[in-house]
Amino acid sequence: MSFLRGRDDTKPWTGAYAPYDLIKELCVAIGVIALLAVLLTVLFSSPDDKPSTIAQWSRQMPVDFVTTATAELDGKSGTAEYGPPYNHNGSGQHIAFIELQKWLGVSHPIDTANDYVINPLHSVPGNPALQSAIATYQAAPAKTQAAWTEAYSAALEKATVGPGGAVRVPPGAYGPVPVMMNGLLALAQSGGLDGALLTSSQFFQTDYTNPLLFMADGGVLEKRAEAQHLLGDQWGMMNETGSYPGQVWLWLYTFWYQIEPFKESENADALVMALMGLLSLAFICVPFIPGVRDLPRGIPIYKLIWKEHYREQGA
Amino acid sequence: MSTTTPPGTRTSWTTRTRERAVDALPPEKLLPDGQPTYVASWIYVFGVASIAALIVIISSGMVLALKGPAWWHYTGIGHFFNSIHLWSVELFFFVMVVHLWGKYWMAAWRGGRARVWITGAITFIVAVPCALTGYVSQQNFDAQWISTQAKDGLNSMGIGAFFNVTNFGQMYSYHVLLLPLAVMGLVAAHVLLVRRHGVVPPFELKTGSAGSAPAAVPPTAEATPNAGGGRS
Numbered sequence: 001m002s003f004l005r006g007r008d009d010t011k012p013w014t015g016a017y018a019p020y021d022l023i024k025e026l027c028v029a030i031g032v033i034a035l036l037a038v039l040l041t042v043l044f045s046s047p048d049d050k051p052s053t054i055a056q057w058s059r060q061m062p063v064d065f066v067t068t069a070t071a072e073l074d075g076k077s078g079t080a081e082y083g084p085p086y087n088h089n090g091s092g093q094h095i096a097f098i099e100l101q102k103w104l105g106v107s108h109p110i111d112t113a114n115d116y117v118i119n120p121l122h123s124v125p126g127n128p129a130l131q132s133a134i135a136t137y138q139a140a141p142a143k144t145q146a147a148w149t150e151a152y153s154a155a156l157e158k159a160t161v162g163p164g165g166a167v168r169v170p171p172g173a174y175g176p177v178p179v180m181m182n183g184l185l186a187l188a189q190s191g192g193l194d195g196a197l198l199t200s201s202q203f204f205q206t207d208y209t210n211p212l213l214f215m216a217d218g219g220v221l222e223k224r225a226e227a228q229h230l231l232g233d234q235w236g237m238m239n240e241t242g243s244y245p246g247q248v249w250l251w252l253y254t255f256w257y258q259i260e261p262f263k264e265s266e267n268a269d270a271l272v273m274a275l276m277g278l279l280s281l282a283f284i285c286v287p288f289i290p291g292v293r294d295l296p297r298g299i300p301i302y303k304l305i306w307k308e309h310y311r312e313q314g315a
Numbered sequence: 316m317s318t319t320t321p322p323g324t325r326t327s328w329t330t331r332t333r334e335r336a337v338d339a340l341p342p343e344k345l346l347p348d349g350q351p352t353y354v355a356s357w358i359y360v361f362g363v364a365s366i367a368a369l370i371v372i373i374s375s376g377m378v379l380a381l382k383g384p385a386w387w388h389y390t391g392i393g394h395f396f397n398s399i400h401l402w403s404v405e406l407f408f409f410v411m412v413v414h415l416w417g418k419y420w421m422a423a424w425r426g427g428r429a430r431v432w433i434t435g436a437i438t439f440i441v442a443v444p445c446a447l448t449g450y451v452s453q454q455n456f457d458a459q460w461i462s463t464q465a466k467d468g469l470n471s472m473g474i475g476a477f478f479n480v481t482n483f484g485q486m487y488s489y490h491v492l493l494l495p496l497a498v499m500g501l502v503a504a505h506v507l508l509v510r511r512h513g514v515v516p517p518f519e520l521k522t523g524s525a526g527s528a529p530a531a532v533p534p535t536a537e538a539t540p541n542a543g544g545g546r547s
Contacts, residue, residue, distance in 0.1 A: 010426030029367035104473030206484025287424035
């Protein structure tokens with residue numbers, strides 16, 4: 001195991017000492033850093049762009065909202081096909097035979113058709129036509145349901161927005177889907193869906209997984225993110241809204257997403273995370289990695305750091 | 316210390332803990348008032364600056380915690396403290412990265428100091444999710460976007476099964492308690508290790524007597540009564 005230690009001729013210091021006031025230095029450093037933070041605060045403040053809501057989304061982009069909701073209903077959305085930890089409809093990402101995403105299982109179960117569409121619609125009072133449409137949809141065979149939602153999804157590409165914000169599509173064989181979708185749209189535009197997606201068995205709620213994933217399936221967050229240079233191909237993970245520095249320390253993590261083979265890989269997230277895990281381990285183990293640990297001795301940056309010392313020593 | 320311990324206290328856990336602690340870090344080593352003369356470069360400032368930035372982060376974070384997570388969105392004073400919190404985090408990472416690079420080029424793990432490097436490196440790594448949980452706890456658009464993007468990386472490794480970035484309650488707990496505790500614990504361990512082992516001496520030059528060779532100027536009683544540690 002001696003190779004782990006490498007060449008190390010460092011001996012305890014037996015030379016001279018200079019007076020040093022540790023506490024004073026710490027206090028001065030706190031003062032300087034606090035002053036710098038206040039200065040930066042006065043000059044630049046901090047960003048606080050208001051969050052998007054489902055109500056805003058459904059009012060400003062009703063066709064996108066209905067298209068997303070239809071995909072949730074027929075199980076074709078990003079969340080519906082995600083796999084663990086939300087459902088079993090996909091196997092998730094993997095690295096060769098290592099399928100951690102699958103192995104860790106479903107911890108936050110989401111049934112998009114019921115959680116995002118049918119259950120919220122059941123909560124709408126005083127609308128027999130809507131409840132009848134839901135009953136018709138649920139009673140239909142899966143094949144028929146799929147035919148309705150697929151036809152409706154295709155028709156949404158030619159959709160228009162009518163008075164009151166309702167979405168209109170050309171006539172077609174959509175079954176009860178248009179009634180359900182316009183019912184959900186009306187619920188969303190009233191603000192009711194924001195609350196409905198947070199409802200759980202207890203009164204207090206702090207888990208926003210359901211509404212966030214629903215919005216992420218649509219275009220509302222992405223549209224704002226693109227305008228704020230936050231997309232993945234815009235080094236988004238390390239940026240934040242406005243021109244603020246954001247999490248610049250994630251530059252290396254973000255970098256891998258910009259290049260092949262990660263850029264186009266279906267397992268890009270797993271590959272990047274694994275690579276960063278290995279690099280982090282290497283970072284911790286620098287003292288034991290031959291070559292990496294020897295580089296500082298070979299490149300004389302240390303002569304700049306200790307130039308006073310070497311001058312005094314007459315080197 | 317052990318020679319002055321009264322008989323009968325040898326089995327005391329408290330006595331043994333105290334003796335081991337004082338043996339490892341006697342007061343003059345824990346709080347030195349002298350430092351080796353080679354500690355004479357601006358690069359040494361970045362270690363203590365990292366600690367100072369951490370203290371400003373925690374102080375501003377405590378003010379924000381006192382008033383709750385929504386306060387800074389609707390009051391000017393709240394936004395002011397949030398801004399201080401943000402900029403002190405940016406400063407913390409900046410000075411910590413400079414500190415780490417400085418220590419790398421000094422090969423500061425030499426002379427039995429590997430644990431000093433390891434605790435420093437782990438501190439940096441743990442600070443990253445500490446900051447991330449702050450970003451996803453902001454309750455604004457940034458939090459919505461970052462959490463929905465970050466989930467994919469974490470889910471891909473199975474981490475999302477128990478660490479859900481779209482769960483505000485869980486992220487807030489991690490951000491204000493669990494991860495700061497981990498960072499503070501690691502920083503404390505790092506600083507104590509620096510105190511125990513002292514600042515790494517310069518490389519010995521092949522042609523000279525630099526490094527840990529006997530000093531040209533021997534230690535004086537005036538300069539070295541309680542020296543032993545050094546800056547981080």
